[in-house]
Amino acid sequence: MTSPHRDLPSLDLETPALLRVSPLLRDLQERGPVCLVRTPAGDEGWLVTRHSVLKQLLNDERIGHSHPDPANAAQYVRNPFLDLMIADTDAETARRTHTESRRLLAPMFSARRVREMEPRVAAVVDAVLDDFTAQEPPGDLHGGVSVPVARTVLCDIIGVPPQNREHLTALLSQTAVLGDREGVQRTQRDLYAFVGGLVEHKRAAPGQDIITRLAEGGLSDERVTHLAVGLLFAGLDSVVTIMDHGVVLLATHPEQRAAALADPDVMTHAVEEVLRAAKAGGSILPRYATEDLTVGGETIRAGDLVLFDFSLPNFDERAFDEPERFDVTRSPNPHLTFAHGMWHCIGAPLARIELNTVFTQLFTRLPDLRLALPAGELAENEGRLSGGLSELPVTW
Known part of the structure; x- marks a missing residue:
């Protein structure tokens, strides 16, 4: 699939601008609903650019994460952890495995369970903000609020003990690095060994968490470990990035922020608008056509x-x-940030509660909070799978 002689738009030509669609991506969107591009890995791939077509393809079983020859499959970026996401089984087996995984995990994020988590999420946010506001401004909201909130909530529900969480964060961070294959492979082994140890511990000392429920469901340790790693990898950086970007959007739109704080219904819509606008391209997952x-x-x-x-x-x-x-009253707001159909993010209800709680409590406790740098000077991370900010300096 790699054709170095073919002149194609290259997705790595532009450094992404914060919260703005790049001219390249906007041009591709106007060219057509799917465009053949060259990926950062140097391979060819079809970029889906338009809303209606992405929604359609998210329900199309002819596109999935299986490939008959994973070792030689075209890649979006070169990262060994993403390679693990390519199933080497036939398409039908891969679909059954995906459906089974969702069947196992979805009840753990049901509406009832997520409602039961609301008091715990509120307590986590309150405690994190106590620590953050105890310091003199300015402060780094990324490291001081977004990361600890997202990490604590995620680790609580999955079953990672508090004393292991910073180590886990470091492992996940190193796994997402691009351009260091050997280093990522070493970290990947350490990550699986770490989570595998948690699975063994939960079998001996069960708790009220996802690892325990999966372990009690008759799955092998290897299968439980793989599912838990996938949840941790997908659930940490994504929430942190949206939380950071949401603070930027609300801090730079004071009238809309005030409207959201004055009315819980408007805040609910504001969260959806943050989810829509928090990234303007680049939240890419590779899939493969099976027919x-x-x-x-x-x-x-x-x-x-x-x-x-x-x-x-x-x-x-x-x-x-x-x-x-950016419009906190936008309705309807059919964004695809959490995907759709058989690929819809099962953790979406919990992420919504986290975002709503953080935005409400943060701007209520710090009504004068503002960016310590112009938004245009905040740079997205490069060289990592998830992008996002490494720092969000704010003052109040």
Whole structure:
């Protein structure tokens, strides 16, 4: 699939701007609903650019995470951890495994269970803000609020003891590094060994957590470890990034922030608007076509790499009125940040509660909170799978 002689738009030509769609991505979106591009790994892939087509393909079983030859499959970026996400089984087996995983995990994030978590989330946010506001301004909201809140909530529900959480964060961070294959492979082994040790511990001393419930469900230690690692990897950086970006958006739109703080219903809509606007392209998950299919006049062949970008379609003018405008009253707001259909994020209800609680408590306790740098000077991380900010300096 790699054709070095073919002149294609390259996804690594531009450094992403904070909360803005890059000219390249906007151009690709106007060209068509799917565009053949060159990935940062140097391979060819089909980037899905438009809202209606992404929503359609998220329900299409002909696209999944299996490939007949994973070692030679086209890649979005070169990272050994992402390689683990490519199933080497046939498409039907991969679909059954995916469905079974969702069946096991979805009840643990049911509406009832998530409602029961609300007091715990509120207590976590309150304690973190106590520590954060005890210091003199300025402060780093990324390291002082977003990371500890997201880490504590996620580790509580999965079953990671407090004394192990900073070590886990370091392992997850190193696993997401690009350009250091050997280092990532070493960290990956350490991460699986670490989580595998937690699984053994939970079998001997069960708790009220996801690892315990999975272990009691008859799964092997290896399967429980793999599911738990996937939840930890998917659930930490993504929530931290949206939380950081949401603070930037609300801090720089004071009238809309005030409206959200004055009315819980508006805050609920504000969270959805943050989810829509928090990233403007680049939230990509690689998938593969398991059969030939035609999309937007283009023929995608079996084995081709298909790039699902869960943020660029949120800025599609065909689906959203003035998508570049941040509007906490936007309704309806059919963003695809949490994907859709069989790929919909099962942790979405919990993430919504975390975001609502942080935004409400943060700006209530620190009504004068503002960025310590102009938003344009906040740089996204490069060289990592998840991007995001490494620091968010604020003052009050």
